[in-house]
Amino acid sequence: MNALGELVPVLEIGGTHVTSALVAMSEPTPVVVERHRAPLHAEAPAAAIVTELAAAASQIDVEESVAWGVALPGPFDYHHGIGRYEDVGKFDNLRHFDLGAALVQAILPRPSSVRFINDADAFGLGECAAGAGRPYDRAVCLTLGTGVGSAFIDHGYAVNEGPEVPPDGSAHLLRWCGVPLEEMVSRRAIRQHYRYLTGETTDVKEIAERARIGEIDAALVLNTAMRALGEGMAPWIASFGASVVIVGGSISGSWDVLERSLRMGITESHPDLDGVLLRVAELPEDAPLVGAAASVGAASGSIREHSSWSAPSL
Numbered sequence: 001m002n003a004l005g006e007l008v009p010v011l012e013i014g015g016t017h018v019t020s021a022l023v024a025m026s027e028p029t030p031v032v033v034e035r036h037r038a039p040l041h042a043e044a045p046a047a048a049i050v051t052e053l054a055a056a057a058s059q060i061d062v063e064e065s066v067a068w069g070v071a072l073p074g075p076f077d078y079h080h081g082i083g084r085y086e087d088v089g090k091f092d093n094l095r096h097f098d099l100g101a102a103l104v105q106a107i108l109p110r111p112s113s114v115r116f117i118n119d120a121d122a123f124g125l126g127e128c129a130a131g132a133g134r135p136y137d138r139a140v141c142l143t144l145g146t147g148v149g150s151a152f153i154d155h156g157y158a159v160n161e162g163p164e165v166p167p168d169g170s171a172h173l174l175r176w177c178g179v180p181l182e183e184m185v186s187r188r189a190i191r192q193h194y195r196y197l198t199g200e201t202t203d204v205k206e207i208a209e210r211a212r213i214g215e216i217d218a219a220l221v222l223n224t225a226m227r228a229l230g231e232g233m234a235p236w237i238a239s240f241g242a243s244v245v246i247v248g249g250s251i252s253g254s255w256d257v258l259e260r261s262l263r264m265g266i267t268e269s270h271p272d273l274d275g276v277l278l279r280v281a282e283l284p285e286d287a288p289l290v291g292a293a294a295s296v297g298a299a300s301g302s303i304r305e306h307s308s309w310s311a312p313s314l
Contacts, residue, residue: 007033008293009060011053012119013072015042015090015146020056023069023293029130030293032286034060042090046097054106067113069292070103071122073149078116117295119143121158121169123248124151125294126287132246132279140233140242141281143249147182148172148229152240156294164239176232184228187251194221208254222254223261230265238270248281255280 012019022034036059040052057068073091075084081100085091103114117125124133124141133139133153143149150171152159160169167173174181183189190204197217210218237245247255247262259278267274281287 007062008069008296009057009062009066010069010071010289010292010296011057012122012288012292013040013053013070014119015073016040018053018056019289020060021289022060022062023289025293025297029134030126030290031130032289035285035289036060044093046093046099046102049091049094050099050102050106053103054108057103057107062109065109065112067115067296068103068107068111069122069294069296070114070116071119071288071292071295072116073119076116076118078118081114081116113296115295117292118151118158118160119288120149121151121160122288122291122295123149123281124153124246124287124291125156125158126283126290126292127246127248127281128153128156129294130290131282131287133244136242136244136277138240138242139244139246140237140240141246141248142171142229142233144185144229144247144251145187145249147186149249150233152236152242154240159240164236164241166236171233171236174232174236176228181228181232185225185232190221190225190251193224194218197221204251205254208257211257219257222257226258226261227265227268230262230267231269232265234266234270234273237266237276238273242276244277244279246279246281248284248287252280252284 006025008023008025010021010023017037018040019035019037021032024031024033038056077084081098083091083094083097083099085095100114104111120143123143127133127141128139137155139153141151148171152165152169159165172182176184187204194207195201207218207221211222263278
Protein backbone atom coordinates (compact mmCIF):
# COMPACT_ATOMS: atom_id res chain seq x y z
CA MET A 1 0.00 0.00 0.00
CA ASN A 2 1.42 3.37 -1.05
CA ALA A 3 1.40 6.27 1.40
CA LEU A 4 -1.19 7.88 -0.87
CA GLY A 5 -3.44 4.84 -0.63
CA GLU A 6 -4.12 1.94 -2.98
CA LEU A 7 -2.69 2.58 -6.45
CA VAL A 8 -5.05 1.55 -9.25
CA PRO A 9 -3.98 1.44 -12.94
CA VAL A 10 -6.61 2.53 -15.46
CA LEU A 11 -7.26 3.09 -19.14
CA GLU A 12 -9.61 5.73 -20.53
CA ILE A 13 -10.50 4.88 -24.12
CA GLY A 14 -11.79 7.61 -26.42
CA GLY A 15 -12.50 7.75 -30.11
CA THR A 16 -9.07 9.16 -31.02
CA HIS A 17 -6.93 8.57 -27.95
CA VAL A 18 -6.25 6.34 -24.98
CA THR A 19 -5.01 7.58 -21.62
CA SER A 20 -3.27 5.28 -19.19
CA ALA A 21 -2.99 6.45 -15.62
CA LEU A 22 -2.24 5.50 -12.05
CA VAL A 23 -4.78 6.68 -9.48
CA ALA A 24 -4.12 6.81 -5.76
CA MET A 25 -7.37 6.00 -3.98
CA SER A 26 -6.41 8.20 -1.05
CA GLU A 27 -8.78 9.50 1.60
CA PRO A 28 -10.71 11.68 1.47
CA THR A 29 -9.95 12.47 -2.19
CA PRO A 30 -8.50 10.18 -4.89
CA VAL A 31 -5.62 11.66 -6.90
CA VAL A 32 -4.21 10.93 -10.36
CA VAL A 33 -0.48 10.55 -9.78
CA GLU A 34 0.63 9.56 -13.29
CA ARG A 35 -0.86 9.78 -16.79
CA HIS A 36 0.15 9.09 -20.38
CA ARG A 37 -1.89 9.93 -23.49
CA ALA A 38 -1.45 8.20 -26.85
CA PRO A 39 -3.29 8.22 -30.17
CA LEU A 40 -5.78 5.43 -30.82
CA HIS A 41 -7.02 4.29 -34.21
CA ALA A 42 -10.63 3.36 -33.51
CA GLU A 43 -11.25 2.17 -37.09
CA ALA A 44 -8.41 -0.36 -36.94
CA PRO A 45 -8.90 -4.15 -36.71
CA ALA A 46 -9.58 -5.46 -33.22
CA ALA A 47 -6.10 -6.94 -32.80
CA ALA A 48 -4.48 -3.61 -33.68
CA ILE A 49 -6.68 -1.76 -31.19
CA VAL A 50 -5.71 -4.22 -28.45
CA THR A 51 -2.02 -3.75 -29.32
CA GLU A 52 -2.37 0.03 -28.97
CA LEU A 53 -4.20 -0.32 -25.67
CA ALA A 54 -1.57 -2.70 -24.31
CA ALA A 55 1.19 -0.33 -25.40
CA ALA A 56 -0.50 2.49 -23.51
CA ALA A 57 -0.91 0.28 -20.44
CA SER A 58 2.81 -0.57 -20.55
CA GLN A 59 3.57 3.07 -19.72
CA ILE A 60 2.28 2.42 -16.20
CA ASP A 61 4.77 0.58 -14.02
CA VAL A 62 2.94 -2.00 -11.94
CA GLU A 63 5.12 -4.46 -10.09
CA GLU A 64 2.64 -7.31 -9.89
CA SER A 65 -0.62 -8.57 -11.30
CA VAL A 66 -3.34 -6.11 -10.28
CA ALA A 67 -6.88 -5.19 -11.30
CA TRP A 68 -7.27 -2.56 -14.02
CA GLY A 69 -10.19 -0.19 -14.50
CA VAL A 70 -11.18 0.64 -18.08
CA ALA A 71 -13.54 3.45 -19.08
CA LEU A 72 -14.90 3.47 -22.63
CA PRO A 73 -17.97 4.58 -24.57
CA GLY A 74 -20.91 2.38 -25.49
CA PRO A 75 -22.61 0.51 -26.87
CA PHE A 76 -20.67 -2.06 -24.89
CA ASP A 77 -21.52 -5.05 -22.71
CA TYR A 78 -19.72 -3.82 -19.59
CA HIS A 79 -20.54 -6.94 -17.60
CA HIS A 80 -19.09 -9.40 -20.12
CA GLY A 81 -16.45 -7.10 -21.68
CA ILE A 82 -17.76 -7.48 -25.24
CA GLY A 83 -18.24 -4.77 -27.85
CA ARG A 84 -21.71 -4.01 -29.17
CA TYR A 85 -20.61 -1.37 -31.69
CA GLU A 86 -22.31 -1.33 -35.07
CA ASP A 87 -22.39 1.46 -37.66
CA VAL A 88 -21.23 4.05 -35.12
CA GLY A 89 -18.14 5.02 -37.08
CA LYS A 90 -15.67 3.95 -34.41
CA PHE A 91 -14.78 0.61 -32.84
CA ASP A 92 -17.02 -1.27 -35.28
CA ASN A 93 -14.35 -3.99 -35.42
CA LEU A 94 -14.87 -4.60 -31.69
CA ARG A 95 -18.42 -5.80 -32.32
CA HIS A 96 -18.85 -9.22 -30.64
CA PHE A 97 -15.17 -9.03 -29.65
CA ASP A 98 -14.17 -10.15 -26.15
CA LEU A 99 -12.08 -7.13 -25.21
CA GLY A 100 -11.83 -8.19 -21.58
CA ALA A 101 -10.15 -11.51 -22.36
CA ALA A 102 -7.91 -9.86 -24.95
CA LEU A 103 -6.66 -7.22 -22.52
CA VAL A 104 -5.95 -9.79 -19.80
CA GLN A 105 -3.70 -11.56 -22.30
CA ALA A 106 -2.09 -8.44 -23.80
CA ILE A 107 -1.31 -6.26 -20.76
CA LEU A 108 1.91 -7.14 -18.93
CA PRO A 109 2.18 -8.06 -16.18
CA ARG A 110 -1.15 -9.76 -16.78
CA PRO A 111 -4.00 -8.15 -14.84
CA SER A 112 -5.74 -10.11 -12.13
CA SER A 113 -8.94 -8.64 -13.55
CA VAL A 114 -10.24 -5.95 -15.88
CA ARG A 115 -13.33 -4.02 -14.87
CA PHE A 116 -15.17 -1.99 -17.50
CA ILE A 117 -17.28 1.10 -16.93
CA ASN A 118 -19.13 3.46 -19.24
CA ASP A 119 -17.11 6.62 -19.81
CA ALA A 120 -19.97 8.93 -18.74
CA ASP A 121 -20.45 6.91 -15.55
CA ALA A 122 -16.71 7.13 -14.92
CA PHE A 123 -16.84 10.90 -15.35
CA GLY A 124 -19.75 11.18 -12.94
CA LEU A 125 -18.18 8.94 -10.32
CA GLY A 126 -14.90 10.84 -10.59
CA GLU A 127 -16.51 14.26 -10.21
CA CYS A 128 -18.50 13.04 -7.22
CA ALA A 129 -15.46 11.43 -5.59
CA ALA A 130 -12.96 14.22 -6.14
CA GLY A 131 -14.50 17.18 -7.97
CA ALA A 132 -17.58 19.35 -8.23
CA GLY A 133 -19.95 16.68 -6.87
CA ARG A 134 -17.99 15.79 -3.78
CA PRO A 135 -20.28 17.51 -1.23
CA TYR A 136 -23.48 16.04 -2.69
CA ASP A 137 -25.16 12.64 -2.30
CA ARG A 138 -27.16 12.61 -5.54
CA ALA A 139 -25.92 14.23 -8.73
CA VAL A 140 -26.79 14.29 -12.42
CA CYS A 141 -23.59 14.56 -14.45
CA LEU A 142 -23.62 15.52 -18.14
CA THR A 143 -20.88 15.50 -20.76
CA LEU A 144 -21.37 17.70 -23.80
CA GLY A 145 -19.29 17.18 -26.91
CA THR A 146 -19.85 14.93 -29.90
CA GLY A 147 -23.02 13.87 -28.07
CA VAL A 148 -24.72 14.07 -24.70
CA GLY A 149 -23.41 11.70 -22.07
CA SER A 150 -25.03 11.30 -18.67
CA ALA A 151 -24.53 9.68 -15.30
CA PHE A 152 -26.89 9.52 -12.34
CA ILE A 153 -24.80 9.14 -9.18
CA ASP A 154 -26.29 8.14 -5.85
CA HIS A 155 -23.85 7.95 -2.93
CA GLY A 156 -21.05 6.70 -5.19
CA TYR A 157 -23.23 4.39 -7.28
CA ALA A 158 -23.97 4.83 -10.97
CA VAL A 159 -27.71 4.26 -11.37
CA ASN A 160 -28.56 2.99 -14.84
CA GLU A 161 -31.99 1.46 -14.43
CA GLY A 162 -35.27 2.11 -12.69
CA PRO A 163 -38.12 4.62 -12.98
CA GLU A 164 -36.13 7.58 -11.65
CA VAL A 165 -33.63 7.62 -14.56
CA PRO A 166 -33.97 7.54 -18.38
CA PRO A 167 -33.64 4.20 -20.16
CA ASP A 168 -30.13 2.87 -19.49
CA GLY A 169 -29.47 6.11 -17.57
CA SER A 170 -28.66 7.66 -20.95
CA ALA A 171 -29.58 11.22 -21.94
CA HIS A 172 -28.67 10.52 -25.56
CA LEU A 173 -31.76 8.30 -25.80
CA LEU A 174 -34.08 11.18 -24.85
CA ARG A 175 -36.14 13.27 -27.25
CA TRP A 176 -36.99 16.96 -27.08
CA CYS A 177 -40.02 18.29 -28.99
CA GLY A 178 -40.07 15.09 -31.02
CA VAL A 179 -36.41 15.09 -32.04
CA PRO A 180 -33.45 13.28 -30.44
CA LEU A 181 -31.87 15.50 -27.78
CA GLU A 182 -28.48 15.08 -29.44
CA GLU A 183 -29.92 16.72 -32.57
CA MET A 184 -30.12 19.89 -30.46
CA VAL A 185 -27.21 19.58 -28.05
CA SER A 186 -23.97 18.36 -29.60
CA ARG A 187 -20.99 19.86 -31.40
CA ARG A 188 -22.45 18.84 -34.75
CA ALA A 189 -25.92 20.23 -33.97
CA ILE A 190 -24.63 23.58 -32.71
CA ARG A 191 -22.33 24.03 -35.70
CA GLN A 192 -25.13 23.04 -38.09
CA HIS A 193 -27.60 25.50 -36.55
CA TYR A 194 -25.06 28.32 -36.71
CA ARG A 195 -24.24 27.52 -40.35
CA TYR A 196 -27.97 27.56 -41.17
CA LEU A 197 -28.35 31.06 -39.66
CA THR A 198 -25.13 32.64 -40.93
CA GLY A 199 -23.79 30.53 -43.77
CA GLU A 200 -20.51 30.22 -41.86
CA THR A 201 -18.84 27.02 -40.72
CA THR A 202 -17.05 27.39 -37.41
CA ASP A 203 -16.59 25.49 -34.18
CA VAL A 204 -18.40 25.79 -30.85
CA LYS A 205 -15.53 27.63 -29.16
CA GLU A 206 -15.63 30.39 -31.78
CA ILE A 207 -19.43 30.54 -31.64
CA ALA A 208 -19.14 31.05 -27.87
CA GLU A 209 -16.57 33.81 -28.39
CA ARG A 210 -18.96 35.57 -30.74
CA ALA A 211 -21.79 35.22 -28.24
CA ARG A 212 -19.61 36.87 -25.57
CA ILE A 213 -19.15 39.97 -27.69
CA GLY A 214 -22.85 40.23 -28.42
CA GLU A 215 -23.41 38.49 -31.74
CA ILE A 216 -27.14 37.71 -31.82
CA ASP A 217 -26.97 34.59 -34.00
CA ALA A 218 -24.27 32.99 -31.86
CA ALA A 219 -26.17 33.73 -28.67
CA LEU A 220 -29.39 32.38 -30.19
CA VAL A 221 -27.76 29.08 -31.20
CA LEU A 222 -26.26 28.45 -27.76
CA ASN A 223 -29.38 29.60 -25.96
CA THR A 224 -31.54 27.21 -28.02
CA ALA A 225 -29.22 24.27 -27.38
CA MET A 226 -28.95 24.83 -23.63
CA ARG A 227 -32.65 25.45 -23.12
CA ALA A 228 -33.41 22.23 -24.98
CA LEU A 229 -30.95 20.41 -22.74
CA GLY A 230 -32.51 21.90 -19.62
CA GLU A 231 -36.06 21.11 -20.68
CA GLY A 232 -35.12 17.59 -21.77
CA MET A 233 -33.27 16.77 -18.57
CA ALA A 234 -35.53 18.55 -16.06
CA PRO A 235 -38.01 15.68 -15.54
CA TRP A 236 -35.16 13.30 -14.78
CA ILE A 237 -33.33 15.74 -12.52
CA ALA A 238 -36.60 16.00 -10.58
CA SER A 239 -37.37 12.28 -10.50
CA PHE A 240 -33.83 11.42 -9.43
CA GLY A 241 -33.93 14.01 -6.68
CA ALA A 242 -30.55 15.45 -7.62
CA SER A 243 -29.28 18.40 -5.64
CA VAL A 244 -26.62 19.28 -8.23
CA VAL A 245 -26.14 19.07 -11.99
CA ILE A 246 -22.50 18.88 -13.11
CA VAL A 247 -21.58 19.67 -16.71
CA GLY A 248 -18.37 18.56 -18.40
CA GLY A 249 -17.14 17.70 -21.87
CA SER A 250 -15.50 19.94 -24.45
CA ILE A 251 -18.50 22.26 -24.82
CA SER A 252 -18.45 23.03 -21.09
CA GLY A 253 -15.33 25.11 -21.72
CA SER A 254 -17.79 27.86 -22.67
CA TRP A 255 -19.70 27.54 -19.38
CA ASP A 256 -19.93 31.31 -18.85
CA VAL A 257 -22.23 31.65 -21.89
CA LEU A 258 -24.12 28.39 -21.30
CA GLU A 259 -25.11 28.35 -17.64
CA ARG A 260 -27.92 30.93 -17.71
CA SER A 261 -29.76 29.31 -20.61
CA LEU A 262 -29.42 25.85 -19.09
CA ARG A 263 -30.83 27.18 -15.82
CA MET A 264 -33.77 28.75 -17.66
CA GLY A 265 -34.52 25.52 -19.52
CA ILE A 266 -34.58 23.57 -16.26
CA THR A 267 -36.56 25.96 -14.09
CA GLU A 268 -39.10 27.20 -16.66
CA SER A 269 -40.21 23.63 -17.33
CA HIS A 270 -39.90 22.55 -13.69
CA PRO A 271 -40.17 25.55 -11.32
CA ASP A 272 -39.66 23.22 -8.34
CA LEU A 273 -36.05 22.80 -9.50
CA ASP A 274 -35.22 26.45 -8.86
CA GLY A 275 -32.96 25.39 -6.01
CA VAL A 276 -30.94 22.79 -7.90
CA LEU A 277 -27.28 23.73 -8.19
CA LEU A 278 -25.42 23.93 -11.50
CA ARG A 279 -21.67 23.30 -11.50
CA VAL A 280 -19.08 23.06 -14.23
CA ALA A 281 -16.77 20.06 -13.93
CA GLU A 282 -13.70 20.65 -11.78
CA LEU A 283 -11.76 17.65 -13.14
CA PRO A 284 -12.44 17.53 -16.88
CA GLU A 285 -9.40 15.31 -17.52
CA ASP A 286 -9.03 13.47 -14.22
CA ALA A 287 -12.66 12.58 -13.46
CA PRO A 288 -12.97 9.63 -15.89
CA LEU A 289 -9.67 8.24 -14.61
CA VAL A 290 -10.76 8.49 -10.98
CA GLY A 291 -14.11 6.92 -11.88
CA ALA A 292 -12.42 4.05 -13.69
CA ALA A 293 -10.29 3.43 -10.61
CA ALA A 294 -13.41 3.48 -8.45
CA SER A 295 -14.94 0.77 -10.64
CA VAL A 296 -12.20 -1.59 -9.52
CA GLY A 297 -13.71 -1.37 -6.04
CA ALA A 298 -16.99 -2.91 -7.21
CA ALA A 299 -16.55 -5.89 -4.93
CA SER A 300 -16.50 -3.55 -1.95
CA GLY A 301 -19.62 -1.75 -3.14
CA SER A 302 -18.23 1.45 -4.64
CA ILE A 303 -20.09 0.90 -7.94
CA ARG A 304 -22.97 -1.26 -9.09
CA GLU A 305 -21.90 -4.73 -10.16
CA HIS A 306 -23.92 -4.68 -13.38
CA SER A 307 -21.78 -1.91 -14.85
CA SER A 308 -18.44 -3.74 -14.66
CA TRP A 309 -16.88 -7.07 -15.67
CA SER A 310 -14.14 -9.15 -14.06
CA ALA A 311 -11.81 -11.31 -16.06
CA PRO A 312 -10.74 -14.66 -14.63
CA SER A 313 -7.62 -14.54 -12.48
CA LEU A 314 -4.56 -15.99 -14.17
